[in-house]
Structure formats: structure tokens, C-alpha cells
Amino acid sequence: KAGVTxxxxxxxxxxxxxxxxxxxxxxxxxSVSWYQQTxxxxxxxxxxxxxETQRNKxxxxxxxxxxxxxxxxxxxxVSTLELGDSALYLCASSRAGGPNSPLxxxxxxxxxxx
Amino acid sequence: AQSVTQLDSQVPVFEEAPVELRCNYSSSVSxxxxxxxxxxxxxxxxxxxxxxxxxxxxxxxGFEAEFNKSQTSFHLRKPSVHISDTAEYFxxxxxxxxxxxxxxxxxxxxxxxxx
Numbered sequence: 001k002a003g004v005t006x007x008x009x010x011x012x013x014x015x016x017x018x019x020x021x022x023x024x025x026x027x028x029x030x031s032v033s034w035y036q037q038t039x040x041x042x043x044x045x046x047x048x049x050x051x052e053t054q055r056n057k058x059x060x061x062x063x064x065x066x067x068x069x070x071x072x073x074x075x076x077x078v079s080t081l082e083l084g085d086s087a088l089y090l091c092a093s094s095r096a097g098g099p100n101s102p103l104x105x106x107x108x109x110x111x112x113x114x
Numbered sequence: 115a116q117s118v119t120q121l122d123s124q125v126p127v128f129e130e131a132p133v134e135l136r137c138n139y140s141s142s143v144s145x146x147x148x149x150x151x152x153x154x155x156x157x158x159x160x161x162x163x164x165x166x167x168x169x170x171x172x173x174x175x176g177f178e179a180e181f182n183k184s185q186t187s188f189h190l191r192k193p194s195v196h197i198s199d200t201a202e203y204f205x206x207x208x209x210x211x212x213x214x215x216x217x218x219x220x221x222x223x224x225x226x227x228x229x
Contacts, residue, residue, distance in 0.1 A: 056216045
């Protein structure tokens with residue numbers, strides 16, 4: 001069974017540009033969540049989607065957005081990139097969300113903003 | 115608001131020695147507690163979790179953790195570590211009773227095992 005797949009694995013962008021990251025959850029998983037990992041702030045929750053609806057949102061500016069498609073695949077978009085957006089972005093999926101539904105993480109997309 | 119504090123940013127230990135990684139949490143509601151491990155250039159892998167019931171939780175790779183409500187702690191232990199346990203360990207909390215994957219993570223503890 002394939003795990004959570006994130007593409008691309010590495011990305012280099014320039015300040016002011018926008019970027020789209022993709023996440024394919026494990027087959028049968030309907031909940032997808034996104035986390036940002038930086039050395040300074042650690043792991044921070046971005047947002048969570050279930051059945052194409054945003055179920056939860058973290059404390060990030062509106063430049064960060066996401067969506068989920070009918071096949072449960074998810075994308076997140078960051079517009080007007082800033083240097084501080086450089087981070088490892090992790091996607092995680094579970095069957096339905098909640099502690100009884102194990103959360104599986106992808107290996108992340110490392111975004112570097114120059 | 116929920117928060118998690120991992121008291122040690124780095125823990126060096128020799129192979130086959132015991133180790134304890136400390137985690138304290140704060141929350142005004144019931145919580146679920148988790149420990150995750152992250153190996154270099156990889157995502158997070160669940161080691162163990164506490165939802166309810168027995169306060170001693172056993173996980174993968176020989177790790178265990180004890181939930182202590184009075185001390186609001188959830189320390190991770192292993193009686194004998196291996197070189198392969200070298201990694202970053204994260205304690206996390208989620209609000210009890212919800213169907214959400216929103217986790218609040220601690221800042222992580224880097225476990226370095228020396229031969």
C-alpha cells in the first residue's frame with residue numbers, strides 16, 4: 001500500500017512568487033492535514049480537509065490556502081512568497097480524522113525562498 | 115489554549131543505556147497525547163499514543179510512555195537504546211473528543227546515541 005506522497009520533494013522559489021504543493025493521501029483516507037516545519041517555530045498546523053471541506057485552520061496569513069479534491073488529493077498554495085516561508089511542508093492523511101484514526105505523514109516538500 | 119513543552123532540546127546517550135525524553139502539556143480540557151519520531155529527510159512516524167485507560171502506554175521499537183495527569187506529563191522512555199534510535203522526537207497533544215487531526219507539537223528533542 002503506497003504511503004502519503006508529496007510532490008515535489010524540493011522547490012526553490014523567489015520572493016514574491018507563488019507556489020503550489022501537492023499531496024496524495026493513502027488510498028481510502030479522506031482526511032488530509034498540512035503542517036509547516038521550521039527550525040525557529042517547529043511544527044505548526046496549517047489546515048485540515050475532510051471530504052473537500054476545510055475542517056480546521058491554523059494561525060497563518062491568508063497567503064496560505066489549500067483545497068481538497070473529490071479523490072481526496074490535496075494542494076496547498078502560498079502566494080507572494082516571503083523568505084520566512086522557507087520550510088519543510090508536511091502533509092498527513094488519515095481515514096476520518098481523530099485519535100482513533102492513525103495519522104500518516106509524507107516525507108514533505110522542502111521549500112526554499114530566495 | 116493547549117501547549118506542549120519538551121524540556122530538553124538535545125539528549126546525548128550511549129548505546130544500550132536507558133533514556134527518558136520529557137514532555138509536559140497544558141490544557142483546560144481532556145487531551146490525547148502522542149509521541150512521534152522523525153528520521154533525517156523523512157516525515158513523522160507515530161511511536162505511541164495515550165487516549166484513555168492505562169496510564170502506561172507501550173509503542174513501537176521498545177518505547178513506552180507514562181501519562182501523569184497530576185503532573186501534566188507524558189515522558190517517553192526506553193530501557194536500552196540503539197544507534198538506530200538517533201532521531202528527532204516530538205511530543206504532541208490534541209483536544210479530546212474531536213474528530214480532528216490538528217495536533218499541537220512540542221519543539222522536539224534530538225536524541226543522539228553514541229557507540
